[in-house]
Amino acid sequence: MVRVTSTDRRAALRAGAGLVAGGAFAGACSASGSASGPSSGASPGPPSPPPPAPASAAASAGPRPAPAPRAFPGQPAQISHGPRDRPRVALTFHGQGEPALAEALLGEAERHGARVTVLAVGTWLDAHPALARRILDGGHDLGNHTHRHLDINAMSETEARGEIEECALRLKRLTGSVGTWFRPSRTALASPLVARLARAAGYPHVLSYDVDSLDFTSPGAAAVTANVMREVRDGSVVSLHFGYADTLAALPAVLDELARRGLRAVTTTELIG
Incomplete structure (x- = not known):
């Protein structure tokens, strides 16, 4: 197993910091x-x-204005993957953490001709508002990952509604739209209550995933790559995270291997649509 050292992490941050954030x-x-x-x-x-x-x-x-959420007839209320008969996958990132790493990840994806989906945390948008437009300017999807990234399924109805609507409010203020997708925090699947509240907030579908990179455990870049490539196939939705140097170090290998297998990384909207 290859681990990213502290020197690698500093280098990744320096590389990310060198990328210029796209403005409005x-x-x-x-x-x-x-x-x-x-x-x-x-x-x-x-x-x-x-x-x-x-x-x-x-x-x-x-x-x-940013694209608004879309309803996809025939798709379930909670989507974990796209059509299995097209060679496309969606790389989805939980939007939180050091902005330099986010910049570097976006830049690496764009150099490979890939488009990704970022589910942003509301407090992260408060701290780094320019990243919302940077994500959209790169041709990526931008969605809602709750306001504080707490265990939303364990909340009361009032608390859960606030988590969804507070993040939606920030996205609307920054981009003109509540975002293209909603993903619940601290869980792969939303409870029936949370799914209902998401629909009421304007999100026809809840976005889950069928491939977990486990990058948030910091297992090393090689392990992140292996975790993705072991499970990915046509139509997969892959869970990844901003804020981890292992993810940045793994992304070039992931994208190269996807290309070798004939799989194209697209936004979730393109994958489902």
Whole structure:
């Protein structure tokens, strides 16, 4: 078993810190139109107002809203994998931890032409709000992983509703959408109560997974790779985490091996749709 040393972890953090976070879309396009002057011989009056900006220019003046959740007819309320007849997989990341590692993981995925799904924790978005737009700018899915990442299935209805809605509120404020998916915290499957509360908050499906990398146990990069590749197949949804150097160290090998097997890493929305 190969373990990532403290030197490797520092190197991973330095590499992540070197990546520049994508900001909001910079589209401050203002229409420039000159008002017509007064006709010859007419007494001057107040200047005519400029013509209204075209709708396309107005739309480009700020960030585009993020995609909203979609209902997928024929899919169960809790989705653990996609179609088994297409060579695609979804790499899904629990969004929490050191932002430099998150940046590095996103950059590595993009260099391989992969798109991933990030289920963000609300308190993490509070601490690192620019990462929400960075994830979307990279073409990835962004969803809801509760506000504080506590055991949501053990909560009362009021507490569980607050965990879902507080994270949804932050996503809406940062991106214009509550996010594409909801994943419960500290559990692979939501209780019936939590699934009902997620639907009420705007998420038609709860996102689970069928492959667990166990990267949060810090088993070493080789073990993370082995855990993924041992179980992955057409349609798999893989559980991974931001915030772990082992995950960053394993990702190139995981993506290379997926490509060797003819499997393409896509967003969960693309996988299911």
